[in-house]
Amino acid sequence: MTTLDLENGRLTDDSVETLRQHTDMLACQCPGKLLEILDSIRSFTDYSNSCIVQYPADAQTHVWLRTAAQNLDKLLCGTVMQLARMEGFVDDNNQLIPRAK
Numbered sequence: 001m002t003t004l005d006l007e008n009g010r011l012t013d014d015s016v017e018t019l020r021q022h023t024d025m026l027a028c029q030c031p032g033k034l035l036e037i038l039d040s041i042r043s044f045t046d047y048s049n050s051c052i053v054q055y056p057a058d059a060q061t062h063v064w065l066r067t068a069a070q071n072l073d074k075l076l077c078g079t080v081m082q083l084a085r086m087e088g089f090v091d092d093n094n095q096l097i098p099r100a101k
Contacts, residue, residue: 002018002095002096003093003094003095003096004018004019004081004084004090004094004095004096005094006077006081006094008074009074009077009078010070010073010074010077011038011077011080011081016035016038016039018096019031019035019080019084020032020035022089022096022099023035025087025089025099026087030083031080031083031084031087034076034079034080034083035080037076038073038076038077038080041069041072041073041076042069042073044065044069045066045069045070045073048062048063048065048066048069049062049066051065052066081094
C-alpha cells in the first residue's frame, strides 16, 4: 500500500505526483485543480527564494512572501488530504486505498 508522506505539514513532491495519478477517481476535477494551485504556490516559493538572492535590498520582503507561500502550501496540502479522505481514496493513516478492480 502506498503511503502519502507529509514533511512539516507539506506533501512531498512524490506524494503530490502519486495523488495527481489518482485524481481521475472523482468525476469532478477539484483534486486536480487543487494540485495545479499547489504547483503554482511551490513555483512562487522557488521564485521568492531567487529574489532573496537577486535583490538583497528587498530580502526582508521576499522572505515574508516566501513564508506566506509556505503557509499557503501547508493549508492547501491539508485541504487536499482531507478531500482525499472525504472521497475515500486515502485512509486516516495517509495510505492510498487501492482502486477496485
